[in-house]
Amino acid sequence: MTKERWEIARLALASRTFLLLAMSLSHSIIPDLYPGDDVLQFDLRLSSTTPSWSSSSQNELEQRHTCFCLQGHGCDIYWKSRRRRLNNGSSSSPPCADNNTIASPNANDHRRSNTANSDNRHVWLDRFYAFILPPVTKWDAARFLILSVDPWARYPPDWPLEERAGKNVDQTHLIESESTTSTCSDSDDAVCESIPERHADTEYDNEKRFHSSEQAHAFLPLLPLVIRYTAIGLMKIVPSDILPPTFEATAVLSAILINMVTFLIASLSLYDLTILLLKRDDALESNKSKKYDSNVALYDNETQQQRLTLAKTTAQLFCINPAGVFFTTAYSESIFAMLTFAGHAIFVRGQCRPYRWTTTSLCWIVSAVLWMLASYTRSNGTFSSIWLILIGISKCCFLILNCSRQSIHRKSYAHITVQCLSVLMLHGVFALLVAYPVYYHDWRGYNFHCLQSTPSTTLQSPTLPSWCKSNVTGVGFSLYAHVQRKHWNVGLFRYYELKQIPNFILALPVLGLSFAGAALWIRDSWHRHGNQEGQRSVTSFVKSFILWSFVAMGNSTNGFYAFQNHAKTIDKSAVGPATMLRGQMLLSYYAVLAGFAVVGTFLAHVQISTRLICSSCPALYWFVSSLLTPFLTTQRNEDSGVVCSIFRINLDRIIYFYFALYNILGIV
Numbered sequence: 177m178t179k180e181r182w183e184i185a186r187l188a189l190a191s192r193t194f195l196l197l198a199m200s201l202s203h204s205i206i207p208d209l210y211p212g213d214d215v216l217q218f219d220l221r222l223s224s225t226t227p228s229w230s231s232s233s234q235n236e237l238e239q240r241h242t243c244f245c246l247q248g249h250g251c252d253i254y255w256k257s258r259r260r261r262l263n264n265g266s267s268s269s270p271p272c273a274d275n276n277t278i279a280s281p282n283a284n285d286h287r288r289s290n291t292a293n294s295d296n297r298h299v300w301l302d303r304f305y306a307f308i309l310p311p312v313t314k315w316d317a318a319r320f321l322i323l324s325v326d327p328w329a330r331y332p333p334d335w336p337l338e339e340r341a342g343k344n345v346d347q348t349h350l351i352e353s354e355s356t357t358s359t360c361s362d363s364d365d366a367v368c369e370s371i372p373e374r375h376a377d378t379e380y381d382n383e384k385r386f387h388s389s390e391q392a393h394a395f396l397p398l399l400p401l402v403i404r405y406t407a408i409g410l411m412k413i414v415p416s417d418i419l420p421p422t423f424e425a426t427a428v429l430s431a432i433l434i435n436m437v438t439f440l441i442a443s444l445s446l447y448d449l450t451i452l453l454l455k456r457d458d459a460l461e462s463n464k465s466k467k468y469d470s471n472v473a474l475y476d477n478e479t480q481q482q483r484l485t486l487a488k489t490t491a492q493l494f495c496i497n498p499a500g501v502f503f504t505t506a507y508s509e510s511i512f513a514m515l516t517f518a519g520h521a522i523f524v525r526g527q528c529r530p531y532r533w534t535t536t537s538l539c540w541i542v543s544a545v546l547w548m549l550a551s552y553t554r555s556n557g558t559f560s561s562i563w564l565i566l567i568g569i570s571k572c573c574f575l576i577l578n579c580s581r582q583s584i585h586r587k588s589y590a591h592i593t594v595q596c597l598s599v600l601m602l603h604g605v606f607a608l609l610v611a612y613p614v615y616y617h618d619w620r621g622y623n624f625h626c627l628q629s630t631p632s633t634t635l636q637s638p639t640l641p642s643w644c645k646s647n648v649t650g651v652g653f654s655l656y657a658h659v660q661r662k663h664w665n666v667g668l669f670r671y672y673e674l675k676q677i678p679n680f681i682l683a684l685p686v687l688g689l690s691f692a693g694a695a696l697w698i699r700d701s702w703h704r705h706g707n708q709e710g711q712r713s714v715t716s717f718v719k720s721f722i723l724w725s726f727v728a729m730g731n732s733t734n735g736f737y738a739f740q741n742h743a744k745t746i747d748k749s750a751v752g753p754a755t756m757l758r759g760q761m762l763l764s765y766y767a768v769l770a771g772f773a774v775v776g777t778f779l780a781h782v783q784i785s786t787r788l789i790c791s792s793c794p795a796l797y798w799f800v801s802s803l804l805t806p807f808l809t810t811q812r813n814e815d816s817g818v819v820c821s822i823f824r825i826n827l828d829r830i831i832y833f834y835f836a837l838y839n840i841l842g843i844v
Contacts, residue, residue: 180484181444184491188443191495192436192575195504198843199311206844218318221422222306243272244416244423249325250404251423253703273448305420309428316395317431317506323392323400323429324407330397332389332625339719386625386641387663393621394659396614398553399434399508406430431506438514441505445517446794447491452524453762454483482805486757489801490794495798498686498835499787501842509791512553512710516560516792519546544606552613556775557657559768561607566729568603572596573730614656624645671782683776683785685834686796690773690789693799697758697766701728704760733764737761757802765795786838804828 245251252273313321322329407430420426447627494513497503503510519542526539542706551557575596579589626644660666671679705727758766772793776785789796804827 180488183448184443184495185440186486187492187495188440189436191480191500192439192504195500195583195839195843196308196312196432199501199504200308202843203311204307215315216322218321218424218428220313220420220425220428221311222302222309222420222425244421245273245421247271247273248328248425250327250427251271251408255327288576298608301418301708302421305425309420309425309432311433312428312505314505319392319395320399320403320422320506320508320684321427321431323395323397324431325424327404330389330392330624333385389625390641390659391654391663393617393655394663396508396552396554396617398549399506399511402434402511403427403431403506406434411581428506432504435504435506435510437512438562442510442514442517443491443494445521446494446797447487449517449521449524449794450487450490450798451483452521452528454486461552477600480617486801486805489805490797493797493800493804493835494790496835496839497790498838499790500839502787503791507787508553508699509787512550513558513791515546515550515553517794519543519550519560520794522546540606544609547610548613551610552617554791556772556788558614559771559792560609561611562771563601563764563768564610566767567733568600568607570729570733570763571599571603572728574733575599577727577730618655622653625655666780668779671780679781679783683782683836685838686786686789687773687777687782689800690769690793690796693758694766694770694773696799697762700758701760701763704728705731728763730762731760733761757798762795762798765793765798769793769795769799800831804831 248255255274404427407427408421410426410430411423420429499509502511522539523543526536526543547557547560550560575592579592622644625641626647643653643655643658657666661670665671702724705724769789772789773785776782776788779789
């Protein structure tokens with residue numbers, strides 16, 4: 177690992193540790209106001225297991241008695257046949273899992289006792305967990321953690337319990353969420369069956385019964401699954417007296433560790449992606465010899481140092497980005513950024529070796545798998561499909577431009593048409609694969625609510641959600657979009673209300689930077705490819721705009737597709753660190769940045785725009801890095817031959833202040 181990578185890794189870990197400690201200190205000093213009944217909260221169950229700082233340690237240790245694992249939770253190996261009992265005003269504590277049913281290397285291992293009153297537990301360690309873990313569970317993090325700990329939280333209330341095949345499950349362990357009663361119709365030959373007792377007598381109450389499972393559908397399952405199995409893995413390899421005293425707290429500790437690791441990988445992936453893009457002109461030069469080595473420097477030391485500075489600045493900006501708090505708590509931003517940035521870095525690395533088809537194909541496959549996992553983490557992962565489609569269209573445009581620039585035989589047009597269609601089909605297939613996890617999640621949620629059945633039991637529920645009855649087949653219906661619209665009021669201009677003005681103000685900086693980056697890329701591209709002559713009519717302007725769009729797409733082909741046979745046509749003066757950050761090859765990245773800015777402004781909740789864009793768009797950091805790097809403050813306009821200065825009055829201070837201010841607001 178190079179010196180620059182070590183510095184980025186240290187900054188990534190240091191920034192996460194600082195934010196975590198600052199959030200914990202803020203949580204312990206500032207009173208935690210009750211957010212309201214409609215805000216979900218996550219119970220760590222640490223109050224009965226952690227002694228207070230001012231109490232006698234020996235007396236407190238005698239009172240510390242609670243179970244580590246609850247029945248039906250992810251730590252219970254029989255969770256599929258158990259369900260946690262709802263506490264309907266009862267004073268009895270939730271049922272605990274038996275010692276021999278807790279996930280561990282050996283079910284009879286004495287150290288995995290389902291209790292926290294062990295003499296081997298360290299008081300200071302439990303106090304540390306009580307200090308560091310609660311701030312990670314706030315707001316939407318509580319939803320992710322509940323889905324991680326309780327697998328049944330994603331299911332509707334009437335989903336039947338599963339019987340373990342080939343196992344005789346003790347019926348005393350089967351805990352159902354609602355009492356059952358036997359119903360029978362005397363007027364016909366209907367068979368009496370046991371169904372959950374219905375407490376809802378009105379349509380409103382019936383819809384309210386499904387609120388929890390519907391809202392859970394808005395949170396895709398990859399992060400909860402990773403947290404759950406990481407917590408189970410910690411249970412298997414770490415002594416119980418070192419882990420937190422409850423499985424819920426262990427899951428939160430797992431979330432912190434996962435975010436630390438994934439954020440570190442994301443920052444290094446962004447650095448590698450930037451380096452690969454900035455060195456791509458080196459690869460174009462070595463393309464003549466069909467040999468590429470990313471460590472070979474074909475330019476002077478000053479240019480090489482500029483590239484390293486740009487890549488390092490880009491990664492450092494990501495480490496201190498204004499949505500840093502969301503990358504630290506139990507949100508999905510860190511793992512999503514890792515999967516997205518790593519996919520792009522691997523994709524570009526494969527494009528740097530056009531004559532090694534095996535390596536290129538493998539990089540394509542690995543990138544597609546990473547982007548599929550990203551789509552299974554957050555729905556905005558489907559933007560990677562748009563990115564792939566843009567790449568395919570760009571390659572098609574290049575084929576057509578190349579055909580128009582050369583005197584090609586008429587028979588070659590058929591070959592180019594077939595080649596263009598094959599490129600579009602290949603990119604279309606990969607785009608569908610990347611978007612498939614969201615469709616699968618939607619299909620699975622529809623089956624949960626509308627087709628409630630198991631191989632051994634069929635439950636005919638007389639009360640179903642209204643959208644089940646109006647969408648019998650489920651074709652053309654998106655449960656995810658319905659839930660977002662119903663519970664979070666997501667839709668075109670739906671968030672445009674007077675009370676949301678503060679949220680628009682908070683999102684204004686990141687939206688402004690995003691739109692500015694896309695606008696400057698368009699301006700630079702127009703100067704390169706557009707008609708510089710004055711347009712005397714709307715028709716001529718439209719023609720010039722269409723021609724510019726086509727040429728810009730054709731010259732933005734990612735990798736070496738456009739240069740395998742035409743490396744000599746590249747203007748080396750136009751390919752450098754300054755232009756590469758807003759260069760013609762980055763059209764797809766800035767298009768995705770503009771797309772996220774449009775979604776955040778007009779469709780989604782505007783307050784999520786900061787973490788949405790910061791976790792998804794490398795182009796944001798490239799644009800900001802180009803504004804902050806000193807040697808980019810002055811650029812030579814190749815067309816006019818004059819030197820133009822970028823307008824910056826303490827711009828670097830303003831941007832750093834913005835990054836720091838939003839992290840401070842998140843901590844508080």
